[in-house]
Amino acid sequence: TVGAIGYGAYEIYNKRHPLEQKPFDPKKRTVVVLGSGWGAVSFLKSINTDDYNVMVVSPRNYFLFTPLLPSCTVGTIELRSIMEPIRFITQHKSRNVKFYESECTDIDPESKTISITDVSDIKGSVSNTTVPYDYLVMAIGADNQTFGMAGVREYACFLKEIWDAQKIRTRLMDCVESAGFAKQAPEEVDRLLHMVVVGGGPTGVEYAAELHDFLKDDLEVWYPELADKFRITLVEALPNVLPMFSSQLIQYTESTFKQNKIEVLTKTMVKEVADKEIKVMDANKNLVSIPYGLLVWATGNCPRPLARKLMARIKEAQTSPRGVLVDDYMRVAGAPDVYAIGDCTFSKYAPTAQVATQQGLYLASVFENLARIEEGQSKKITPFEYSHQGSLAYIGSDKAIADLPFLNGNVSVGGVATYVFWRSVYISNMFSFRNRFLVVGDWMKSKVFGRDVSR
Ligand code: FAD
Ligand code: MG
Numbered sequence: 001t002v003g004a005i006g007y008g009a010y011e012i013y014n015k016r017h018p019l020e021q022k023p024f025d026p027k028k029r030t031v032v033v034l035g036s037g038w039g040a041v042s043f044l045k046s047i048n049t050d051d052y053n054v055m056v057v058s059p060r061n062y063f064l065f066t067p068l069l070p071s072c073t074v075g076t077i078e079l080r081s082i083m084e085p086i087r088f089i090t091q092h093k094s095r096n097v098k099f100y101e102s103e104c105t106d107i108d109p110e111s112k113t114i115s116i117t118d119v120s121d122i123k124g125s126v127s128n129t130t131v132p133y134d135y136l137v138m139a140i141g142a143d144n145q146t147f148g149m150a151g152v153r154e155y156a157c158f159l160k161e162i163w164d165a166q167k168i169r170t171r172l173m174d175c176v177e178s179a180g181f182a183k184q185a186p187e188e189v190d191r192l193l194h195m196v197v198v199g200g201g202p203t204g205v206e207y208a209a210e211l212h213d214f215l216k217d218d219l220e221v222w223y224p225e226l227a228d229k230f231r232i233t234l235v236e237a238l239p240n241v242l243p244m245f246s247s248q249l250i251q252y253t254e255s256t257f258k259q260n261k262i263e264v265l266t267k268t269m270v271k272e273v274a275d276k277e278i279k280v281m282d283a284n285k286n287l288v289s290i291p292y293g294l295l296v297w298a299t300g301n302c303p304r305p306l307a308r309k310l311m312a313r314i315k316e317a318q319t320s321p322r323g324v325l326v327d328d329y330m331r332v333a334g335a336p337d338v339y340a341i342g343d344c345t346f347s348k349y350a351p352t353a354q355v356a357t358q359q360g361l362y363l364a365s366v367f368e369n370l371a372r373i374e375e376g377q378s379k380k381i382t383p384f385e386y387s388h389q390g391s392l393a394y395i396g397s398d399k400a401i402a403d404l405p406f407l408n409g410n411v412s413v414g415g416v417a418t419y420v421f422w423r424s425v426y427i428s429n430m431f432s433f434r435n436r437f438l439v440v441g442d443w444m445k446s447k448v449f450g451r452d453v454s455r
């Protein structure tokens with residue numbers, strides 16, 4: 001905490017007015033960064049703008065602290081507490097960083113230009129243009145995996161962006177109020193209050209956990225007539241949830257879920273998604289229909305259209321359909337001066353913020369060395385090495401699980417102490433002092449007053 005306060009002071013006193021920052025220098029190389037998520041922001045925080053002109057292109061003008069997004073779907077934390085404007089991050093730089101709120105729609109590695117489009121609702125007279133780069137850093141993240149199944153985009157909610165959390169929140173309260181509507185048939189009440197989560201990875205598990213807490217702590221108190229009708233079901237195709245954790249922690253999670261009456265259906269494949277029900281193939285290969293009120297879809301990642309377009313342009317070098325292929329220096333195979341980090345890449349690591357952050361930091365050091373080499377100094381560029389700090393997941397009722405390799409070998413812990421640890425790790429990993437302050441405030445607020453049940 002003392003460190004955090006010191007850092008807060010740094011943030012407050014070392015920010016620069018944009019007019020005090022150096023302007024773009026035509027003699028310097030220009031680095032264009034695509035994205036404002038974990039990979040991009042980690043790179044931006046450490047790139048030395050004395051050496052480069054830096055430009056950022058992203059359809060959202062803020063960074064989002066994704067690990068606490070599940071908490072926002074139920075109102076334990078407010079969305080604005082986990083957002084940070086990109087300009088707040090760039091104000092500490094020596095040189096002005098240009099930001100364009102737009103989507104990159106094409107990369108041309110031949111002419112070294114990108115096409116950008118303003119995708120917001122309100123546009124000026126120019127909303128499409130091309131921009132040249134000397135170096136390009138792709139940190140565009142990934143899309144939601146739907147396996148091409150019809151109905152998913154239409155009827156399910158994802159959990160990746162701010163608007164996803166808002167939509168989940170609105171639908172949940174909508175289901176609850178409709179279930180309480182006059183003369184509602186009992187089977188319709190059961191359907192409306194059945195919340196189904198597809199995907200047993202960390203996102204699906206944490207969402208189910210947060211939802212359980214919200215039902216127990218708040219909704220059952222405010223809606224006593226519906227209290228015994230709420231149901232949560234988690235559907236997973238594999239034999240167990242959280243495959244990245246040890247078998248002991250998987251068991252602990254599954255037994256905690258059982259106590260909390262979250263039904264876990266493993267070895268169950270979703271076959272069809274309709275507006276009020278999903279059809280699944282259960283563990284015994286029977287086709288079963290599951291009626292739902294709210295459907296949350298968290299089955300992992302697939303490449304975004306921009307990544308697919310680039311891969312198709314340079315398909316001799318890009319041989320994996322699962323993501324952009326990079327070498328150990330984060331260079332995109334087949335596209336000189338294009339680098340890629342984070343979830344958009346196809347790599348041997350899991351798609352996590354931890355990986356994207358380390359890759360962003362690493363890439364900034366590569367750029368630092370490239371600049372020194374150009375000045376005639378002898379610098380060596382070493383390959384990227386990932387250092388795994390552990391995995392954490394919140395599983396509900398103030399319990400969390402942790403796989404921590406730094407505690408002698410592979411120690412796995414679960415329980416309430418881990419939960420306190422989980423909170424402190426997230427707080428210390430937030431990018432700004434302002435965010436930490438807001439999140440701690442939200443936690444205290446929901447402890448004292450409970451969560452808000454308005455839509
Ligand atoms: P992102 O952070 O997704 O950023 C991508 C950026 O690119 C965004 O700003 C986006 O707007 C922008 N973009 C998209 N398309 C374009 C385009 N065409 N042009 C320009 N910009 C574009 N990881 C952990 O390590 N620990 C956790 O506890 C954890 N919890 C998570 C919880 C949830 C609910 C979710 C969804 C993810 C979680 N993750 C966690 C995973 C982590 O968020 C991702 O691995 C991480 O965000 C990847 O970083 P990235 O920079 O590659 O992509
Ligand atoms: Mg990013």
Ligand code: MG
Pocket residue numbers: 036037038063064065066
């Ligand atoms: Mg992000």
Ligand code: MG
Pocket residue numbers: 118120121122123
């Ligand atoms: Mg606009």
Ligand code: MG
Pocket residue numbers: 039138139140141142341342343344345
């Ligand atoms: Mg990425």
